Amino acid sequence: MESSDNKANEKEIPTTPPVDSGPIVDEKSTATQQLEKRLLRKLDLRLLPMLCVLYLMSYLDRSNIGNAKLGGLLEDLNLTTSQFQWCLSIFYFGYIIFDLPSNIIMKRWKPSYWLGVLVFCWGAVAMAMAGTKNFAGLIVCRLFMGIMEAGFFPGVLYFLSIWYKRKEYGRRVSYFWSFSSLAGAFGGLIAYGIAKIPTHQLNTWQWLFIIEGAPSVLLAFLAAWYLPNSPETAKFLTDEEREFEVSRLSEDQGPANDHSWSWARAVSVFKDYKTYTFMFIYITGTSALQGVTLFLPSIIKGMGQWDKAQSQAMTVPPYVLAFIATNIAGWSSDRFFDRAFHMVAINVVGLVGFLLLMFIDEAQVGVRYFAACIVTMSVYANVPVKVAWFNNNFAGLTRRALASGAIVAVGTIGGAIGGQIYFDEPFYFGGNTIAFCCLAAQTITDIVLRFILSRENKRRDQLTPEQKEYEIFKYGGEELAGDRHPDFRYVL
Structure with a gap:
């Protein structure tokens, strides 16, 4: 009887067809995405314009000696x-030292504050x-400029890494970097304009150094006041945004996240094979890059019967193309x-360009100029990719700062x-071969x-909990392991 009553009651319960309300939306996830999007927009607007302009000044001041040669x-x-x-070359010895x-x-x-000090000093x-009146004065100035500019580029690489996740970096x-x-494009245009200034009081190259150095001195004070120092103390973020920024960066680094300083962590960088491998990658790329940068006006001048001002102006298109290619490479x-x-893909383009410069007949000016354009695009576009690669693969702020x-x-x-490889003007076959x-x-x-890092990621995927504990112990514990932590995965 009880069973029959229950069945009767069940029949009396009215039923309605389910309403199709569309896909279920995770409101928390959507809110988080909107918060992250707003946060990134704030970070980009606060950090990137100032840092980009400062680097524009840095590169103008360092590379204008190539334009001064023609002046x-x-x-x-x-x-x-x-x-x-x-x-x-002496400029880069200052880099190595400092x-x-x-x-x-x-x-x-x-x-x-430190970035502001560096900018002021190199501008001065x-x-x-x-x-300068002679070789001794010029070489001393170039050495000190190298010392002052030395900390800016690796400093900004480290600085950006404390604000952005690895996939955003x-x-x-x-x-x-673009x-x-x-700066190369502006440098050519500025040099072209300065070449038209009368030289009654100062020579063209003197006007070049003064006009391009003065903005750095002025911007230094603005940078020291305007740039924030860390996510934890950033006043331009709300409390919610600061908390979210700290948590998302910590999540991105995982067990390798660490903000403290110790000499043991510092020393560990120099016991890591990745440090020396990335050094070699950087040396080879920079040799080609700086050779092209310093001698591009002379390389182009050797292609045809152009005067010095025209040669300066013709350096603009290669640099504009490099600017575009660099941003595309970073986004991709x-x-x-x-x-x-x-x-690898970017380098293949550069290799083709160098081969064209080496072997295309000197009378084919258009083809040689095209080759100069794609070479410039390649040597510039590969820099942010390799910089992101080594910064992504050193975890913990101390290891990352020291490795960078x-x-x-x-x-x-x-x-x-x-600075030494382009010695055989006007066609520079030897220089292009070395590059x-x-x-x-x-x-x-x-x-x-890439093969080694991929194999290491796969090895870590197969470790047992006991093996992971042993590896953490081997590297001195959770605090010292950094990117060597078995739960950390290398970016390929």
Whole structure:
């Protein structure tokens, strides 16, 4: 009877057809995405414009010596070709000396103040170069400029890494770095305009150093006041945004997230094979890059019967194309979360360009100019990808800051090499051959390193809990393991 009553009651319960309300939306997830989108927009607007403009000034002040050469620098100072090449190369010795100490200061002091100090000092030295009278004065100025600029690039690489997740980092570095190629375009236009200034009081190269150095001095004070120092203390973010920024960065790094300083962590960077592999990748790329940057006006001048002002103006298109290619490479590298294959593809374009410069007949001016354009695009576009690659693969702020400084410091030896390789004007067959070999060596190393990192990721996937505990113990515990933690995965 009880069962019959229950059945009767069940029949009396009215039923309605289900209403199709569409796909279920996770409101929390949507809110988080909107918060992250708003946060990234704030970060981009606050950090990138200032850093990009400062790097534009940095690259103008460092590379304008190539334009100054066409503005009469060699004749006025009675410089030989060898002396001029040493003035190019000595700049990078300053980099090698001061890169690592600068990043240590940056890690332990306020980044905004330190960046402001560096910008002011290199701007002052750039302007002082207008007063040099001989080889000794010029080479000393170039050395001090190298020392002052040394900390800026690796410092900004580290600085950006404390604000962005690994998958967001590549395109931000590409925005920042692309202004170096834009500096090349502006440098050519500015040099073309300055060449028209009467030389009754100052010579063309002196006006060049003064006009391009002054903005850096003025911007230094703005940078020190405007740039924030860390997500935890960023006043331009709301409390909710600050909390979210700290938590999402911690989640991105996982067990390798660590903000503390210790000398044991610092020393661990120099016991890591990745440090030396990335140094080699950086040296080979920088040798080709700086060789092209420093000698592009001379390379183009050797292609045809153009005057010096026209040669300056013709450097603009290669740099504009490099600016576009750099941003595309950074966006694509983040979009597909790939570094190595992007570098290989970019390098192949550069290798083709160098081969054209080496073997195309000198009478084919259009083809040779096209080759100069794609070479410039390649050597610039691969930089943000390789920078993102090594910053992504060193975890913990101490290891990342030290690795960034060390890799850029030693890798900048390539800049000193680049200042020497273009010795056989006007067609520079030898220089282009050396640059080709450097880019080829980098490409092979990229492929080998990617294979090693991929194999290591697969090995970590197969570790048992006991094996993971042993590896953590082997590297000194959770705090010291960093990217060597068995739960950390390398970016390929």
